[in-house]
Amino acid sequence: MAEWCCLLGSIWHFPSKNRHLNMESERYNAREAEPKWQKFWDEAGTFLTGTDETRPKYYVLEMFPYPSGRIHMGHVRNYAMGDVIARYKRARGFSVLHPMGWDAFGMPAENAAMQNKSHPADWTYANIATMRAQLKSMGLSIDWTREIATCDPSYYKHQQKLFLDFLAAGLVDRKQAKVNWDPVDHTVLANEQVIDGRGWRSGALVEQRELTQWFLKISSQAEDLLHGLDTLEHWPEKVRLMQKNWIGRSEGLLVRFELVPSPAIETKELEVYTTRPDTLFGAKFLAIAADHPLAQKLGESDQQLKDFIVDCSHRGTSVAAIETAEKKGYDTGLKVRHPFDADWGLPVYVANFVLMDYGTGAIFGCPAHDQRDLDFANAYGLGNQPVILPPGADPASFTITTEAYDGEGTLFHSRFLDGLSIPEAKEEVAKRLEATVFDGRPIAKRQINFRLRDWGISRQRYWGCPIPIIHCESCGVVPVPEKDLPVELPKDVTFDQPGNPLDRHPTWKYVACPICGGPARRETDTMDTFVDSSWYFLRFTDPKDQAEPTDASAVARWMPVDQYIGGIEHAILHLLYARFFTRAMRMTDHADDLKEPFTGLFTQGMVVHETYKAKDGAWVAPADVRIEQTPDGRKAFRLDGGTEVEIGSIEKMSKSKKNVVDPDEIIESFGADTARWFMLSDSPPERDVIWTQEGAQNVSKFLQRLWRLTGELAELASPPDMPKPTVFSPPAMELRKVVHGALIKVGEDLDRLRFNRAIAQVHDLANKVSAAVGAVETPEIAEDLRFAFREAGDIMVQLFAPMMPHLAEECWARLGHKRPVAETPWPIAEPALVVEDVISLPVQVNGKKRGDLVIDRNADQAAIEAAVLALDFVQKALEGRPVKKIIIVPQRIVNVVG
């Protein structure tokens, strides 16, 4: 063989001779290998949750899916990311918790039941079975023994217990409230579920209705939820900011204005909330919301006002309506006295821009320093009086016409406040008004306000967690005794009419009162499904516990979640509710001393795909399209008929535009490893990734290349257990440096979730290892080089194992290992290998690179300076100018200034 090689020496420029044979004889067959290894891991229990308490724990969690029927590419990306982390951390020596469950309650199951005349439970569990099989075909390192479904009584039983404990702890409220009523779904929606005035699911225009509802008092935790954000350093800044704005804390003053007595009204005062008490001397009017009690009262005897109020309630909630909404008001004829001057009367208007559900539903208007107030004042000729003088402005000439000034400045035209800064003036006004008594109480009170409202959880639906309450005619609202939990959903329900099947069930809702035994009925509302997902991550720490929702020691062991991964669409709702639940569960002794549920949060981008449109305007699915590279660029043709279709814009995968690809088909044709690798390569994980058929093919080619390269390495490598030689020849040393360099970089990248970079490193490593293999001229190579090839093969496989676990196992076995790579510790880099004795320093002259200086790594400043000045390209670039300065950044760069 060696002789033959020498005879045909030139052939070694094409080391592919071997490769070619490998390629023909043995392609990697994902379709066979993937199920084989999935079965192996499953039977070996490789991914059961680590029980070794001496190891540090790592809890990695992807947002659990709604069982809609089939997984989509977004799931593939989400779970591929989580799985890479889980596998990597496991290899790094952590005890890993990586569970999976189902967010299984919700309206689509009821909609499906209506359409198919089936039961929501049947539909849901069938979907779960399908999707579980699909997820398993991805080769995820999940501990399936911890699987939970929120629609299972063994789960919601504990949720009912939590509700009762929250109730006892004063964290639950039942009150009449104006709610968003979805007339299509026949249910109440949270504010957050109303988008542009429409139901987030049905798209129907939402109506306002007064209903008695159950609320979780999330606003009681507003301050803590806000402060907690500061501790969440490993959350995206964007999400923290969104939550901060959502909570919407403001510091202000409640001020009671004395009403000038009028025959129309008995009320003596009008209370407003303001964050700008400093501008009180710029006040020109008061305004109240159309649904303010005072406005309602006045409207009873004033038809014009009544008409105006009705007009306000019809105010559109669409984006366009708000943008074009004019400031409108109605003068009530009432007057209030200025708190600092009883002779100063201010008119009271009903105004369409004042909101009843914020503050007190009443404001004082200072037109000069608030744009809305100015627009209003200009419309009704109320004038304006500037009281804040911008820095450097002339007090004699400073006026406001159409633009309010809300910046920094000094008080003027404000009597005793003149000359103060805004904060000083706020303080002074607060102090004085707190000391002023009207009608037996201070006229003003400091108050912190939040935009965050309590969380209404009542839903008039069947497929949700029943609220464990019984309404008794004599005892009132009675909690279901704990021994009677769970309150299970009745199975015999129909969906042939709109509304809540529980409410019209013939027997289920009629029960005896647990207290008096008298006739009573069950609460027929069920919980918002966001409740289900607000504590599932805690349940995962001990999912089989029959007695309690959680176990303190399990919570202590596993919580918080170290890395949580999901879509940005949950930035506010789910993540805020989960943070609230963590607090509420801690207060009711269900969450140990847990402060925050998720230490690290990562919001991944979407999977997008180009769209295809036929001549007749119909969308065409990618599966029905063939892409060709033509001299005129990429073109798309229908598979049936071959007519060309237009390649349209790249959009989020959606059924309506048909630009979806089915994970099953991808896994069937390319394998899970290819799908996983594609999802992680090129695009940074937080950005959108564009799925293309060509891209998947390219990944598949690279996968085959890794397989062939591993085969070559297996032939060149020493046995797995060979001791490390003490001396290495230059080629062996070179290879080891490359391999250990890649090892360090991939580790850094995976630590920082930079999967795209880690993948680039694997590509680079494969290129370099390939070159080293190609440089071998004879199969009889020295032991030290054999060791280097052994190491190169092992480490290369381990580096891509988290991303392509099935291929990695197959390659690992091919390299002669008996134990699976999934159970092999991460390799340890030898840092000494990465340090060069001689380094190449880039040399700049006046900031422009002119060449490199090769010099001993430990050379001192003087030696470097001397060597740099001796370089001819430096002298040339200096063009005879004297050297003013030489900047040496150690190990980095040299800059000669001349």
Add this chain to the structure above:
RNA sequence: GCGGCCAUGGCGGAAUUGGUAGACGCGCUAGCUUGAGGUGCUAGUGGGGAGACCCGUGGAGGUUCGAGUCCUCUUGGCCGCACCA
């Protein structure tokens, strides 16, 4: 309207966080191999120039020995909130 993010070759994107711009991949070009079903390999590939070199990170300034990175202004795109007093 308010707040935030982003802008780098034909494309996706790197850039040790103020230190060699364009790693890696795609695409493209040339050649070799294979000869039929999703090949493989080698070389090249920011722009200009024959060349030493020059120009280049949306645009205009600035700070610095040195700026894709920091500051100011500006243009374009994306996202969140939306009359929250």
